[in-house]
Amino acid sequence: MALVDSNYRFLYVDVGCNGRVSDGGVFRGCSLQQSLEQKTANIPDPAPLSGTELLSPYTIVADEAFPLKEYILKPYSSHGLTKEQRIFNYRLSRARRVVENAFGILANRWRVFTTKIHLQPETVDKIVLACTVLHNVLRDQCGDGYTQLPSERDGPGEHGPTLAQAALPRSTNTTLQAKRNRDILCNYMCSDAGAVAWQWDKIESCVWV
Structure with a gap:
């Protein structure tokens, strides 16, 4: 799991x-979740939209x-x-595309991730961590020459990502404030200040079940 x-x-x-183990289960047991809960992750203060x-x-x-926090x-x-x-x-799915792309870049540049690695789990862990460090170094030094992704500029001609939704963990605890925060962003994205011109056409062209 990565951020x-x-x-x-x-x-x-x-x-x-x-x-x-589910993504939500991995998150519940990681140090990042503990840091976020204890407010030691150095997250900036809320800022104006x-x-x-x-x-x-x-x-x-x-x-x-993941749980709504x-x-x-x-x-929704x-x-x-x-x-x-x-x-x-x-x-939100457009924003999540960034992490999907990051994993795609990693797997395509370090092709060891496209096949089974016949090593002990502890060694595989070290390979994964080493590759993520190298990925960051090359991203900093080579920029788009390393990633070689299609243009990420939003536009009416682009298609939204197709992402499979995982099951919600039973232990999810949704707070009222987290719901309010999401509703505020929802309203903002549909306002004159936060809307993008093509979002309405994208929604109309989708089939929702």
Whole structure:
């Protein structure tokens, strides 16, 4: 499991957990979750949303495998969504594409990840950590020459990502404040200050079940 920034750099990596453990289970047992709960992760104070005076906390963008927290932003449930909530889910999925791309870059550049590694788990963990460090170094030194991704500029001609949604862990504890924070962002993304021109067409062209 990893946390990445908008430049595809790995900020935090957790390795060594058994593959059958869910993403939410891995997160609950990692040091990052503990740091976020204890407020020792040096997260900046809430900042105004662009074009408004509404304060919004810095959050980690995640999928439905993770609990909704004040520091974790996840999509609305896929049933009975309003148009505004579908807009929010679409915009959130675009943001989540960054981490998907980071893993894709890592696997394509270090092809050992495209096949089974016949080594002891402890050695595999070291390989993964070493590759993420090298990935960050090359990203810093070579920039787009290393990543060679298609343009990430938003535009009406781009298709939204298709991401599989994992099951929600039973132990999820959703706080009222976390729900309020998500609703504030949802409303902002549909306002004049926070909307992007093509988002309405994207939602209209999608088939929702």
